[in-house]
Amino acid sequence: MKKLQKADYIKMYSFMLKIRRFEERAAQLYGMGKIGGFCHLYIGQEAVVVGILMTIDKNDSVVTTYRDHGHMIARGLDPKRIMAELTGREDGYSAGKGGSMHMFSKENNFYGGHGIVGAQVPIGTGIAFTHKYNGEKNICRTYIGDGAMNNGQVFEAFNLAALWKLPVLYIIENNKYGMGTSVDRAAAGLDLYKRGEAFGIPGEKVDGMNVFSVIEAADKAGKYVREGNGPYIIEVQTYRYRGHSMSDPAKYRTKEELDNYKQTDPIEIVKAEILKKKIATNDEIEKINKDTLEEIKNAAEFATNSPFPKDSELYTDVYL
Amino acid sequence: MPALSPTMTEGNLSKWLIKKGDTVKAGDLIAEIETDKATMEVEAVDEGVVLDLLFKEGEANIPVNKAIAIIGDPNEKVEVKKEAPIEKVIEEKKIEKNIETKIENKKADLIDTPSPKIEEDRNLSSEEITMRQALRDTMAEEMRKDNKVFILGEEVAEYQGAYKVTQGLLQEFGKERVLDTPISEHGFTGLAVGAAFKGLRPILEFMTFNFSMQAIDQIINSAAKTLYMSGGQINCPIVFRGPNGAAAQVAAQHSQDFSSWYSQVPGLKVIAPSTPYNAKGLLRSAISDPNPVIFLENEILYGLKGPVNNDINFSIPIGKANIEKEGKDLTIVTYSIMLQKSKEAALRLKDEYNLDTEIIDLQTLRPLDTETILNSVKKTNRLITVEESWPFGSVGSEIANIVQRDAFDYLDSPVIKVNSADVPMPYALSLEKLYLPQVDDIINAAKKVSYIK
Numbered sequence: 130m131k132k133l134q135k136a137d138y139i140k141m142y143s144f145m146l147k148i149r150r151f152e153e154r155a156a157q158l159y160g161m162g163k164i165g166g167f168c169h170l171y172i173g174q175e176a177v178v179v180g181i182l183m184t185i186d187k188n189d190s191v192v193t194t195y196r197d198h199g200h201m202i203a204r205g206l207d208p209k210r211i212m213a214e215l216t217g218r219e220d221g222y223s224a225g226k227g228g229s230m231h232m233f234s235k236e237n238n239f240y241g242g243h244g245i246v247g248a249q250v251p252i253g254t255g256i257a258f259t260h261k262y263n264g265e266k267n268i269c270r271t272y273i274g275d276g277a278m279n280n281g282q283v284f285e286a287f288n289l290a291a292l293w294k295l296p297v298l299y300i301i302e303n304n305k306y307g308m309g310t311s312v313d314r315a316a317a318g319l320d321l322y323k324r325g326e327a328f329g330i331p332g333e334k335v336d337g338m339n340v341f342s343v344i345e346a347a348d349k350a351g352k353y354v355r356e357g358n359g360p361y362i363i364e365v366q367t368y369r370y371r372g373h374s375m376s377d378p379a380k381y382r383t384k385e386e387l388d389n390y391k392q393t394d395p396i397e398i399v400k401a402e403i404l405k406k407k408i409a410t411n412d413e414i415e416k417i418n419k420d421t422l423e424e425i426k427n428a429a430e431f432a433t434n435s436p437f438p439k440d441s442e443l444y445t446d447v448y449l
Numbered sequence: 450m451p452a453l454s455p456t457m458t459e460g461n462l463s464k465w466l467i468k469k470g471d472t473v474k475a476g477d478l479i480a481e482i483e484t485d486k487a488t489m490e491v492e493a494v495d496e497g498v499v500l501d502l503l504f505k506e507g508e509a510n511i512p513v514n515k516a517i518a519i520i521g522d523p524n525e526k527v528e529v530k531k532e533a534p535i536e537k538v539i540e541e542k543k544i545e546k547n548i549e550t551k552i553e554n555k556k557a558d559l560i561d562t563p564s565p566k567i568e569e570d571r572n573l574s575s576e577e578i579t580m581r582q583a584l585r586d587t588m589a590e591e592m593r594k595d596n597k598v599f600i601l602g603e604e605v606a607e608y609q610g611a612y613k614v615t616q617g618l619l620q621e622f623g624k625e626r627v628l629d630t631p632i633s634e635h636g637f638t639g640l641a642v643g644a645a646f647k648g649l650r651p652i653l654e655f656m657t658f659n660f661s662m663q664a665i666d667q668i669i670n671s672a673a674k675t676l677y678m679s680g681g682q683i684n685c686p687i688v689f690r691g692p693n694g695a696a697a698q699v700a701a702q703h704s705q706d707f708s709s710w711y712s713q714v715p716g717l718k719v720i721a722p723s724t725p726y727n728a729k730g731l732l733r734s735a736i737s738d739p740n741p742v743i744f745l746e747n748e749i750l751y752g753l754k755g756p757v758n759n760d761i762n763f764s765i766p767i768g769k770a771n772i773e774k775e776g777k778d779l780t781i782v783t784y785s786i787m788l789q790k791s792k793e794a795a796l797r798l799k800d801e802y803n804l805d806t807e808i809i810d811l812q813t814l815r816p817l818d819t820e821t822i823l824n825s826v827k828k829t830n831r832l833i834t835v836e837e838s839w840p841f842g843s844v845g846s847e848i849a850n851i852v853q854r855d856a857f858d859y860l861d862s863p864v865i866k867v868n869s870a871d872v873p874m875p876y877a878l879s880l881e882k883l884y885l886p887q888v889d890d891i892i893n894a895a896k897k898v899s900y901i902k
Contacts (some may be wrong), residue, residue: 132596224680233679240646240683245670251636252671255643260600262625262649282667285636292631446681447715449739 131184131348135408141340142184142399143417145175148199150425151208151397152371155198155215159375163433168229171199173370176395177274177302178203180343180365184351186267190260192240192253193272195230196302200272204239204286208428218435225438228444231361246307248281249273250299254286256359257297268296268354284328287360291328294359298350299325301364302337309381322364337404338393341402347419371438394429395435451491453484454515455697456748460484461509462517471518480517485587485752486612497521502609532594536633566771567726572758575873581614581751583725584690587651587732588615589759592622598736601628601641602654602691611656611662612692612751638664638689642671645687645741652736655691657743658707672741673716687736693721694786694837697749698881701873706838711743712814713842718767719814722744725755727812730765738767745814747786770818772825776807779831779898782822784811787835794891801892802901814844821865822848823856829897830861836889840868862898867891 152170159168167230171178174196182203185191193200201211206222214221215229222232232242240256243249253271260267277283278301290297305312313319322332331353335346343365350361368390372379381385403409409417450460453456464481464721467473480491497520498706504517511517567573578586594599599622606619606629614666619627630637634655641651655661661668672685694706712719721730728746735742765771773788774795783791788810795806807825811818826832832852834845852864870884896902 164745192643201744222680223678223682226680227678231675233683234674235679235682240643241675241679244673245666248639248666248671251639251667252643252646254636255640255645255649257643258640259644259647259649262644281637282639285631285633286632286639288633289636293628398609446677446679448718449676449684 131344131350133183133344137183138403138406138408139417141179141183142396142403142414143421144179144203145340145396145399146417146421147208147424148175148179148202148323150421151198151202151428154425154429155212155271156371156375158212158216158429158433164229165217166228166230166246167195167214168375168377168411169196169373170369170371171196171307173390173395174302174304174337174367175199176343176398177300177337177365177367180337180340181270181300181347183344184347185270188238188267189266190238190240190253190256190267190269191272192269193242194246194249194274194277196233196274197242198229201232201234201239201242204237206234206237206239208425212428212432213435216432216435218432218439220431222436224442224446226442233429236320247277247282250277250280250283251286251289253299254290254295254297257290257295258293260296261293262429266355268298268351270298270300271421273299273301274307275301275303275305275312276310276315276322278324279307284324287325287328287330290360291325291330294357296354296357297360298347298354299330299360299362300347301362302367303364304367304369306369306373306381309322309377311381318395320364322362322371325360325362332364333365334366337365338390338395339398340395347359375443388391450511450513450515450517451482453489455699456484456752457484457486457513459510459512460596462504462506462511464506465502466490467499467502467518469499469502473497473499473681479546479598480683487551487608493520495520498523507846531723539815539827546702567756570758572760572763573756574759575756577754577756579751580722580725580728580746580753581612581616583616583729583747583757584732585616587716587729588736589618589621591736592618592626594761597648598650598652598738599628600624600652600654601630601637603630603632603656605629605654610654612748614751614756615654615747634660634663635667639667639671641687642667645672646675646683646733650686650736652688652690655689657696657703657748658691659705660694661689661691661707668711668717668741668743669714673714676740677716684739685741687740688732688742688744690732690735690747691746692751693745694747695749695869695874695881698878700876702796704874706836707743708745708836708871708887709838709843709846711745712817712844712847714815717741717743717815717884719743719745720767721785721814723750723785723810725753725757727765727771727810729757730763731767731812733762734767737764741768745785749788750789755787765812767815768813768818769823770821771810771812772821773808773810774806776805777829778805779895780807780809780822780825780829781833781835781891781895782809782811782825782845783835784814784844785837787837790886790888791835791891794888794895797888797892798895802896802899804895804896806897811844817844817847817851819851819855822852826852827859830859831865832860832864833891833894833898834864835867835886837869837885840866840871843868862900865894865898867894
């Protein structure tokens with residue numbers, strides 16, 4: 130496994146916390162009517178994307194689902210501009226035309242943010258195809274929700290990726306529910322990571338509440354893919370604390386189930402490790418907490434003060 | 450000569466696998482025949498001795514249903530007609546369905562004549578090539594220029610193209626750039642779109658556009674909308690090409706025309722070539738374009754021959770219609786294969802009714818060249834649209850809307866649309882003919898807008 134430095138622990142904690150605070154603030158702005166449409170929060174799942182982040186190369190590509198705010202933060206994008214996209218303002222990453230579900234940053238190799246369940250999987254496979262076609266050593270990380278694992282195009286993409294040995298790492302974020310339908314009511318066969326077996330794609334299941342487990346698996350899988358062996362599947366067992374989207378009361382699960390997961394909160398796990406290893410003191414952690422809160426507050430401030438797109442923007446960006 | 454594909458009207462005798470005097474049983478291979486799509490082996494159906502081979506190896510363009518060999522009992526005296534009578538139904542099929550056959554009859558002279566504008570092209574080749582060669586050559590030329598251009602689709606590589614449009618590309622560019630895909634449109638279309646997002650320039654061949662419905666989410670939700678959704682960051686330089694519309698008797702699921710479906714979508718450009726000449730110019734523009742382009746070919750036109758401009762930089766701009774024939778009495782706006790029928794109708798309208806028809810070949814459906822259409826209507830004051838798509842919300846519907854809005858005072862009669870019948874495509878030859886717009890339908894529409902009883 131990748132050897133973690135002291136700075137890595139701080140980085141993990143800071144990023145996970147930043148995602149948490151960002152999402153909480155987004156929920157607040159949604160409640161205030163500053164964010165419209167659909168808004169899917171990542172709270173509870175932070176260890177997944179941050180764990181993967183620790184093994185990523187700057188020139189690797191990423192493509193994900195509509196639950197993408199945390200992914201963008203982890204890719205190093207500016208929370209101010211992410212929030213400005215959520216509020217539909219001209220400083221947003223998509224200039225206010227994409228919204229929560231459709232955000233991109235080409236310069237950071239972040240290819241969305243896709244609103245159609247499963248559609249990002251062939252797309253990520255095509256981005257991996259390009260890395261290989263261009264003779265680059267990079268890989269594409271393609272995130273898949275558990276709901277998409279029953280979607281036909283995902284398996285068409287698996288077949289193509291295995292057939293052409295494409296450098297793509299598939300990460301199934303199994304948060305137990307595809308909207309309101311639990312995995313066991315949607316999937317015949319609960320081991321989603323085994324669904325690549327028929328194509329000869331290796332897969333494994335990982336505890337997604339623990340960032341260290343994610344790093345270990347992502348490191349191993351990333352190496353396998355980067356060495357030209359073809360695709361690999363990691364199924365990360367995670368949990369979203371919130372509903373599917375802001376308008377979902379999540380009545381399909383019990384309070385006990387939620388509380389149970391909160392006992393293994395991913396951010397608390399890292400914090401405990403930092404204190405145990407004496408990487409930082411309580412005061413130093415408090416300072417990170419305060420700075421993060423401040424940064425996100427500023428992001429919200431920025432996002433609510435950024436101008437709405439000009440009317441003339443309605444007709445731009447249809448064609449290049 | 451057996452008919453070995455829906456659109457085959459003649460074949461080449463590549464090789465005999467039998468010789469005179471051989472005894473053959475049912476199921477024995479007797480010859481290799483090259484069709485419009487592939488080279489295939491032919492089996493004997495009857496038993497007997499090969500009494501005569503009526504064509505030599507290498508002989509080309511042998512019409513379907515012509516006798517090529519005689520197999521029988523040598524002890525029986527058999528009266529053999531060297532030319533078997535061609536069934537009437539096949540004759541009809543040839544006349545209605547195959548442009549090359551049309552060229553043989555006298556009216557076809559004009560049909561194969563390039564428009565005045567094309568004749569002015571100083572780089573026009575003296576040699577005539579088929580539409581499929583024109584498409585192939587253009588892809589090869591662009592692949593030589595830009596390493597980022599590659600082609601993928603079902604049977605494009607080893608098989609050399611289901612309709613031979615990609616013939617020889619695998620041999621020249623190798624398997625990294627000419628990729629056979631599984632029958633998996635949704636998956637490989639999404640893959641190609643991802644590759645285009647990342648900077649490659651894929652040419653994706655749909656064996657026919659009917660199969661693009663399997664992938665239409667990726668075409669519309671991903672390819673067409675992402676530039677907008679990303680605030681202008683991520684473009685998708687991809688060409689989706691392949692045959693669109695009816696072939697010959699392939700019935701409802703393999704005959705749909707998608708021109709109006711795709712033309713409805715902002716973010717897509719839609720092109721429908723009608724000749725080898727404009728196929729070359731337009732495909733080059735499509736491959737060079739930074740946006741997703743739907744390139745609607747026509748299976749029956751693949752064999753159409755004509756001169757081309759062989760300059761490897763020759764292109765025809767997207768969004769520009771071609772005035773195929775100038776006229777003063779009425780305007781026909783059309784595209785793709787219906788250009789041929791419109792030209793035939795124009796000849797008869799001149800002969801029989803002394804009407805001078807202006808024909809506009811749209812070439813591009815989106816963006817639509819409304820200026821050329823409106824200028825023509827302002828001159829002729831009468832308009833009919835001719836297209837193969839279903840009538841509801843067709844390209845003609847939009848043109849009729851634009852013309853009534855912007856040139857209402859110039860119209861001397863209502864705009865009439867000629868479309869396919871508003872039903873799924875039937876299989877039976879007789880019904881298929883009724884379904885598709887025919888020359889008589891165009892003539893009737895022209896008479897109606899001209900108030901001729």
